[in-house]
Structure formats: C-alpha cells, structure tokens
Amino acid sequence: MEDDLISKKELLDLTGISYGQLYRWKRKQLIPEEWFIRKSTFTGQETFFPRMLIQARIRNILNMKDDLSLDELASRLADAEGYSEIRLTREAIIERNIVTDIAMSAYGTEVQSKGDLYSFGQLLHLYAADTLLAKGDMSLDEGKLLLRTLEKHAGVLTGKPCELYFIRKMGVALFLLAPSPAELYFDEGVRLVAKVALGDLIEQLKGRLS
Amino acid sequence: MTEEDKHPGQRPDLILNGVGSAAGGDYDKVLIDGVGKVMDSLSARLFKANGQIRVKGKLKTAEVEVNGIMNLEGPLRMNTMKLDGILHVEGGIAGESCVLNGLLTAKGDCELEEFRGVGGFTIEGLLSAGRMDIRLAGAGQAHEIGVETLKVRQEDQSLWNRLLGGIIPKLKPVLTAKVIEGDDLDLEYTNADVVRGNHVIIGQGCSAGLVEYRTGLTVHPGARVGKEVKTGD
Incomplete structure (x- = not known):
C-alpha cells in the first residue's frame, strides 16, 4: 500500500496548490475526509492521500474551478448522480x-x-x-x-x-x-x-x- | 414555556423562559432565556440562548447566538455564530463564520470560513478556517490548524482578567498546536511542533520546532525556531 500513498507536501509540490486551497477544498467537501490518512513518521504526524484518487481529483477541481463555484463543484464531484x-x-x-x-x-x-x-x-x-x-x-x-x-x-x-x-x-x-x-x-x-x-x-x- | 403552531406548513417556535426543559425537533425560532435543557437534537432557523443551556443532541441552524454557558452534546452545524460566553461542543463544528467572545471547545474538528474574535478555544481535532483572526485572552489549543490566513495576537490581559478571570481557569493566552499549516501565517505567542506556510511571520513569544516556508519568513528576535526550511522550487 505504501507506494499508493502520497504525502501532503509531495502533493502540493506536484500540483502547485497551497495549503490554504487544500483545506478550503476539504471544508467544501471537494475532497472527502476518508482520503486524509494520518500516519506517524519520524518528523511527527504526516497526512497522506491515496495517490491516484487525489491527483485525479485535484486535476478535476483545477480544470473546473474557473467555470463553477466551489459549491457547484462540490455537488458535481460528490455525487456520481x-x-x-x-x-x-x-x-x-x-x-x-x-x-x-x-x-x-x-x-x-x-x-x-x-x-x-x-x-x-x-x-x-x-x-x-x-x-x-x-x-x-x-x-x-x-x-x-x-x-x-x-x-x-x-x-x-x-x-x-x-x-x-x-x-x-x-x-x-x-x-x-x-x-x-x-x-x-x-x-x-x-x-x-x-x-x-x-x-x-x-x-x-x-x-x-x- | 410556550410552543405554538403558526400558519400551516410553517415550523413552530420554541420559547423557553425561566427554568425548564423542552423536546427537540424542527423549529423556526428557538429562544431560550434562563436555565434550559433540550432533550434531543434540534434543528432551527434561528437559535438564540441566554443563560445556561444544555442540548442533548445535535444542533443544526442558520444562526446561533449564545450569551452565557452552553453545552451541546452533539455536533454543531450552523451558518453564523455569535458567541459571548462559553460553548462546549461534544462533536465537530461546521459553519460559515464564528465571532468569538469567550471560550469555545469542541471534541471534533472545527471547520469555518471565518473565525475571529477574542478569547480562547480548545479544538481536539482539526481547526480549519478560511480567515482566522484571534486575539487570545485564554489558552488556544488545537491538534492541527489548517487555514488560508491566520493572525494571532494577545489581547490586553489586565482588562480581560477583570471580566472573565472568574470563569476561565486557564488564562495563559498562548496558542498551542501540533501542526499549523496555511498560506499566510502571522503568529505571536504560539507554540507549535511544525509550522508550514507560504508566507510565515513568527512573532514574539513563539516557539516552533520546524518552520517550512515557500515565499517568505520573518522571525522575531525573541522567538525560538528549531529549524527553518525553504520548500518548493
């Protein structure tokens, strides 16, 4: 499972988003709570994400966020409906x-x-x-x-x-x-x-x- | 205690004065003055409470106003909150804005777009906010803080001690968190293991084990920082 996870820092470096954006999207439920996986590392506690899921999700959010409000995005992403x-x-x-x-x-x-x-x-x-x-x-x-x-x-x-x-x-x-x-x-x-x-x-x- | 039905289709109000208890349920307005107890979860458009209140369940409402002491034995979901006094929440808090004047504690996560005011707080989970601007008059504690912008200052102590000294036992106005992450962090009197942000100001009275920043870092000569790391690019 280890290599299926990506650390928060690595994710931010790869995608170029900021901590603020990540937390904002979490609050707006664009990123589900279950994807925040907390683990102890030698530097203390770190947050990890399922690599494939989070990267695809962030690409989706970045592509759509200019056209839709965050709330619209949330309902679009949350339900497969x-x-x-x-x-x-x-x-x-x-x-x-x-x-x-x-x-x-x-x-x-x-x-x-x-x-x-x-x-x-x-x-x-x-x-x-x-x-x-x-x-x-x-x-x-x-x-x-x-x-x-x-x-x-x-x-x-x-x-x-x-x-x-x-x-x-x-x-x-x-x-x-x-x-x-x-x-x-x-x-x-x-x-x-x-x-x-x-x-x-x-x-x-x-x-x-x- | 009165509980009257209004026009058909419209939700009733719950008005409680003096000492009493009420059932939970779905209301338009909930007004409690005195010592009140609500036996079950509440949902309302407006929740206004003065005095000492206990709600044995969840609270979901557009607007909360608390003056006094309130215990909520479940999660709180609201749009705006104005808190003068003490609020204990046995769950998480989710909402748009909170104006604090007193003490707020939550057992779970606290997610707000705007969190500002004077006082202290204890959030046992993640404290996540869009804009957070706090003047500490008591201890501020959170397991983890994730924000867009954060500004922490110390409130003039002598005035507050006179006003709230009798109610709040711990009055050391310091913010404590394991991890603080955000875009713009402007900290004073803060203890954290790790601080990560784009633009970070470590002001006086701070102590941080590790500070990671992307664009800028300012450290007050009186602050203690274990290690500074510039990340990105």
Missing part, C-alpha cells in the same frame, strides 16, 4: 477520446443496451477494458470476459470501494472483483497481471467527461 444521468453516443465517446476506437469497435456492441446510448456504468466498464488493453496486459477476447464480469457483478458493488484483479494461471485469464481493502492470496502458479481500484477509474473517467 450527475454522471449517472449521462448518456453518450458512440460517436461522442470516440470523438472526446474517452474510450479508444479499438475498444469501442470490439466491445461497443457487447455492452450497449438502449438505442445507441451508453450510460456512465457502461462507459466505466468500457473504460476499464480500454485501460487494460492499452497497457497490453489483456487480449481483445479476454476483454469480453471482463465486460461480462463487470456487467454481472458491478451492480452489487456500486458505491462501495472495490478492486478489480486480473490474474492468469497457465495462460488462462481470470477476473475477480473484490470489495477493498481485501487481501487475496493466490497459489504460486498464479500471476497477478493487473489490479485496478474502480474508484480510481471512476475518478479518471469523471475527469475525461468533464
């Missing part, structure tokens, strides 16, 4: 580069439900498949298995922090969805190809949508 209303056409998704062409043509028809529109949930699944494809970890066919897994089980895990595990044993691909934090132990023939927190994906996807 605004996003759950989103319906996008295939063309719009490719044009805005949310999901690549390849993933779209391979899986677009798999997840599509009503008409020609994709919901936030479906987009998320496509985006997950796209991310793994882009890393070169997963073949196109395995992606279909992933999408079926997500479609079948993600509903149960909505709103809970949850991680996607992609493992292989003797060339056979397996997908696991587990509520986090979960500790999974595999036998030695198993290779953990990828582990993705769905929360991170949601955050990144929101960034692309906004």
Whole structure:
C-alpha cells in the first residue's frame, strides 16, 4: 500500500496548490475526509492521500474551478448522480477520446443496451477494458470476459470501494472483483497481471467527461 | 414555556423562559432565556440562548447566538455564530463564520470560513478556517490548524482578567498546536511542533520546532525556531 500513498507536501509540490486551497477544498467537501490518512513518521504526524484518487481529483477541481463555484463543484464531484444521468453516443465517446476506437469497435456492441446510448456504468466498464488493453496486459477476447464480469457483478458493488484483479494461471485469464481493502492470496502458479481500484477509474473517467 | 403552531406548513417556535426543559425537533425560532435543557437534537432557523443551556443532541441552524454557558452534546452545524460566553461542543463544528467572545471547545474538528474574535478555544481535532483572526485572552489549543490566513495576537490581559478571570481557569493566552499549516501565517505567542506556510511571520513569544516556508519568513528576535526550511522550487 505504501507506494499508493502520497504525502501532503509531495502533493502540493506536484500540483502547485497551497495549503490554504487544500483545506478550503476539504471544508467544501471537494475532497472527502476518508482520503486524509494520518500516519506517524519520524518528523511527527504526516497526512497522506491515496495517490491516484487525489491527483485525479485535484486535476478535476483545477480544470473546473474557473467555470463553477466551489459549491457547484462540490455537488458535481460528490455525487456520481450527475454522471449517472449521462448518456453518450458512440460517436461522442470516440470523438472526446474517452474510450479508444479499438475498444469501442470490439466491445461497443457487447455492452450497449438502449438505442445507441451508453450510460456512465457502461462507459466505466468500457473504460476499464480500454485501460487494460492499452497497457497490453489483456487480449481483445479476454476483454469480453471482463465486460461480462463487470456487467454481472458491478451492480452489487456500486458505491462501495472495490478492486478489480486480473490474474492468469497457465495462460488462462481470470477476473475477480473484490470489495477493498481485501487481501487475496493466490497459489504460486498464479500471476497477478493487473489490479485496478474502480474508484480510481471512476475518478479518471469523471475527469475525461468533464 | 410556550410552543405554538403558526400558519400551516410553517415550523413552530420554541420559547423557553425561566427554568425548564423542552423536546427537540424542527423549529423556526428557538429562544431560550434562563436555565434550559433540550432533550434531543434540534434543528432551527434561528437559535438564540441566554443563560445556561444544555442540548442533548445535535444542533443544526442558520444562526446561533449564545450569551452565557452552553453545552451541546452533539455536533454543531450552523451558518453564523455569535458567541459571548462559553460553548462546549461534544462533536465537530461546521459553519460559515464564528465571532468569538469567550471560550469555545469542541471534541471534533472545527471547520469555518471565518473565525475571529477574542478569547480562547480548545479544538481536539482539526481547526480549519478560511480567515482566522484571534486575539487570545485564554489558552488556544488545537491538534492541527489548517487555514488560508491566520493572525494571532494577545489581547490586553489586565482588562480581560477583570471580566472573565472568574470563569476561565486557564488564562495563559498562548496558542498551542501540533501542526499549523496555511498560506499566510502571522503568529505571536504560539507554540507549535511544525509550522508550514507560504508566507510565515513568527512573532514574539513563539516557539516552533520546524518552520517550512515557500515565499517568505520573518522571525522575531525573541522567538525560538528549531529549524527553518525553504520548500518548493
């Protein structure tokens, strides 16, 4: 877990925001309380954040803060509600580069439900498949298995922090969805190809949508 | 005690005079004078209390005005607060502004856009404010302080001792915190392990273990600073 965290100081140096901004955003609930992880270090107590989540969130805030007031931003970021209303056409998704062409043509028809529109949930699944494809970890066919897994089980895990595990044993691909934090132990023939927190994906996807 | 219904759809008022107790609930105005006890959580548009008040639950209101001593056995959520006297909160405080004239204690975090006034405070969690301007007349304590701008001064002691000396036992007007972080920090009579900010002024009577600053640091000759570090760029 250690390398998944970023210290407050490092975060401020990387993003160029100030202490005041960070606390202000926290007060406005743009950054959830749970992301402030307090730990003892040799210099006393330090605050850490989940690296991927906080960086994506701060990018989102910085991009949007000129157009929206902080209160509007808070409601936009806090609930996925605004996003759950989103319906996008295939063309719009490719044009805005949310999901690549390849993933779209391979899986677009798999997840599509009503008409020609994709919901936030479906987009998320496509985006997950796209991310793994882009890393070169997963073949196109395995992606279909992933999408079926997500479609079948993600509903149960909505709103809970949850991680996607992609493992292989003797060339056979397996997908696991587990509520986090979960500790999974595999036998030695198993290779953990990828582990993705769905929360991170949601955050990144929101960034692309906004 | 009267509790009357007004026009249909409008919330009733709670008015308590003398010694008495009332149920919690949803009110328009809550006016308590004397020794009052509210048995459950309250939500109201306006909460005005004079005397000695105990609320056995949460308080959620747009406007709070307290003159006297109040104990709140739950979190406080308000828009504006004017406090003359002592307020103990057994939870966190969240709101827009607080004008302090006396003593404020909270068991949880205290998050305000504006926090100014005279007196002392004890915040056991994080004290987070947009602008904080305090003249200390009693001990100021917080586990952690995170602000945009912070100004700490010492109030003229002799006057205050005469006014509040009988009520506040600890009258050493010093701000104590483990960590103080903010953009503009202007400190006097402050003890902190770590002070981090963009522009930091360490005034007289301060002692800090470590000061980290980005743009500027001024240290009063009478202040004690363990280590100064310039960060960023």
